[in-house]
Amino acid sequence: MSRTAVIAGVGPGLGESLARRFAAEGCQVALFARSTDYIEELADDLPESGEGLAVTTDLTDVESIEAGFDTVRDAFGPVDILVNHASAASWTGLMDTSVEEFEEAWAVNGRGAFVCSQEAVGDMLDTDGGTVIFTGATSAVRSLGGSIGFTAAKFAARGMAMDIAQEYGPEGVHVAHVVIDGQIDSEAVRERLPDRDGETFLDPDEMAETYWHLVEQDNVSTQPFEVHITNGSQNSEFM
Template sequence: MTRTAVIAGVGPGLGESLARTFAAEGCRVALFARTESVIEELAADLPEPGEGLAVPTDLSDVDEIRAGFATVREEFGPVDVLVNHASAASWQGLLDLDVEEFERAWAVGGRGAFVCSKEAVGDMVESGGGTVIFTGATSAVRSLGGTIGFAAAKFAARGMAMDIAQEYGPEGVHVAHVVIDGQIDGPGTREQHPDRSGDTFLDPDEMAETYWHLVEQDNIDTMPFEVHITNGPQNTEFL
């Protein structure tokens, strides 16, 4: 079965690993991100038998998201898989965070995921099923204090994932939420954290395999909702 997958929020690290893994499994992969050069290069370099499509999209802009999905349908057909992977960094506490930054975090991680899900699930219901995966974080289930914008957006996304799962699971739409409990290894990560050993970082390629395993479960009656990815008790810094 050839699936059409949208990865909403692609950059170096896990987003790139998701694209490569899904393509290697035969998916037509649409890459949504603001940085056009990054996704165009990645789309051209995806492994066979997959196919890539770069769709420059600001995931805080409702009209751009809708236009992006229209482009995907025109090129690849209806969407079978969506990964809501985008988030906006917002690392300040209540008294330091301004309204504009709070709203930006919510616009990307909350409203953006809502619009993407609405577009994709509409296709899935018509075609008889599909998979929606939300990339979460520790802050989606346990606030750390001092990151109110990020936590609010991640809590919102988890709540939406749960609600969509309950509403559309009976129609064959598998919705899952992945809690990333650790620091993802990627370009510059180790330089930014010189005090940490290499085995405390999460391998994005291995994480992408977990996401794909969720996609492969889209045709079973009993579906897992939440997966918690961590690298063990040695991990002391959480996102």
């Protein structure tokens, strides 16, 4: 039976790779993002073994998120897999960050993931469980200094993932947090860092394999909570 996956926050790079990998496994994949044209093109270009659905969603807006999940249920049925993948950041420190910038990072990384998780886990509790994956960053486990909004939001999301895992793991909901420790390879990143050795970048297709492996663990008794993805380079520009 095909599984329904929601990827909340899809763009070029890892979000696209996740969509393609999940569709290759036969999933019905709903793509949440504000960039309508991009996700519509991607939904039409996913592997034929799966099915794509573009759902224009503002992940800072509670009603938009709720409407997005209603759209998914109408098209595919209840949600089996959720990837909280959206991210927003202002790369500034305490005295240079406005309240508005701080709240925007929280609205996406924190509140948006919270609402998405409520919607998805509600479905999972009514069926046979499922998988919720949070995309984290180095800043979720170790402050780097000078990026207070992003760090606070990512710490909050990691704590939320832990809490959901403890509360609903016994109910069949596998929750995992992925720490991304490095720069994900993309055309935009290579343009921004032209002097960087391409081998230091993280391959999004290989990363998507790790996410799918987490999904495959949803029916086993011993489930990983946290996975740390890195290329091992000490010269990476961490997220």
